[in-house]
Amino acid sequence: MKEFLEGSRGVAEAVKLCAPGVISAYPITPQTHIVEELAQMVADGSLNAQFVNVESEHSAASVVLGAVAAGVRSYTATSSQGLLYMAEVIFNIAGMRLPLVLTCANRAISAPINIWNDQQDSVSLRDAGWIQLYAENNQEAVDFHFMGYRLSEDKSVMLPVMVCMDGFILTHGMETVDIPEQEKVNKFLPAYKPLYKLDTQDPISMGLLADPDYYLEARFAIQETLKSVLSFIPKVSEEFRNTFGRDYKDCLVEEYFTKDADKVIVAMGSVCGTIKEVIDELRKKKKKVGLLRIISYRPFPYNRVYEALKNVPRVAVLDKAVSLGAYAPLAVEVKAAFLGKKKSPKVTSSFVAGLGGRDITAHSIKEIFRKLTQTEVNSEFIDLKPELLTEEYGE
Secondary structure (H helix, E strand, O other): OEEEEEHHHHHHHHHHHHOOOEEEEOOOOOOHHHHHHHHHHHHHOOOOOEEEEOOOHHHHHHHHHHHHHOOOOEEEEEOHHHHHHHHHHHHHHHHOOOOOEEEEEEOOOOOOOOOOOOOHHHHHOOOOOOEEEEOOOHHHHHHHHHHHHHHHHOOOOOOOEEEEEEOOOOOOOEEEEEOOOHHHHHHHOOOOOOOOOOOOOOOOOOOOOOOOOOHHHHHHHHHHHHHHHHHHHHHHHHHHHHHHOOOOOOOOEEEEOOOOOOEEEEEOOOHHHHHHHHHHHHHHOOOOEEEEEEOEEEOOOHHHHHHHHOOOOEEEEEEOOOOOOOOOHHHHHHHHOOOOOOOOOOEEEEEEOOHHHOOOOHHHHHHHHHHOOOOOOOOEEOOOOHHHOOHHHOO
8 A cells, every 4th residue: 555654654654564573672863753652552562562662772782682592573763873772783683684674763973963864873883794785765764674684584594684775865855655564574574483493392502602713614604694595585575576566676786777878877765866867857858877776785696796897987975984094995896796796887986975964965866977077086075065174174
């Protein structure tokens, strides 16, 4: 059924359809509306789950870790400093091979304090062992939760999934969203049957001390599983299309006019909608420009990126995060896709924009296309305000 919903409400409706038994979260802007809605559903009796109120994000993550370890499908959500506060437990959840879905309402990291959108929070935890999927719009944010549980709980995966949606832009934005029927969700996502769980009648231990004789193999196993997930995500996407009728192709990347393009921007998240509008405008003027949208940031689809870009002369990578003191994070991954390969773009430039919620406008996108010359740039900041820069800050 199609409804005109705020993004947070759409996600809450999707989570309800996934029927988690335990929900725990701590309110933080711009995530709050998601768990606020879920708490109301539990209070009203329309969602049969335990909503556990806690004093911090660290505790929220610990609650859902324990719930999943006990064999119950669970859910949490957070943003920004909240995700970083969870970081210790985030690594533990993946290390213990526990299936879980977490919504990250992407928001800038302090300091200075900023409540608006960029992708620094989830990108900063890219090495935690979680699958990360980035939504462009609210329909994707809804659908990726169904896919997230399906991926996470598969016996060949058993790793958590982070669904990333841009804070305010998507969480507080109103769009028409198709909320599926419960019967279809049940067909696509069967009831959770844990492969292992904490049970007094059949006791096991989890998260034990691993000395040097065991730790390396545990991390290797997660690495190998994530490699295999690159083949499994397209299968789940196909199952989703067959059940719900929406086609996300392989759900690793989206190619938008890349086949004949001589300039392509690589990006992820909601900014891709703006990039597509600019491309449509420039295409009418016979400009051969395109977009490669990254959906799966972890595991990173190096081969798909290489195949999409190997014949493109000029590539710009647009990051909404920065790795201070190094190249921007998405740019590093795109450049790595060409290591040891026969073909590569003549120019692969890296741009950083939109930090702290600064608008990435159509003009910004056109400026990036214009800057794609024969000279590469690395981590060039777009839309800086010169009047705010002083010698004290490196200018």
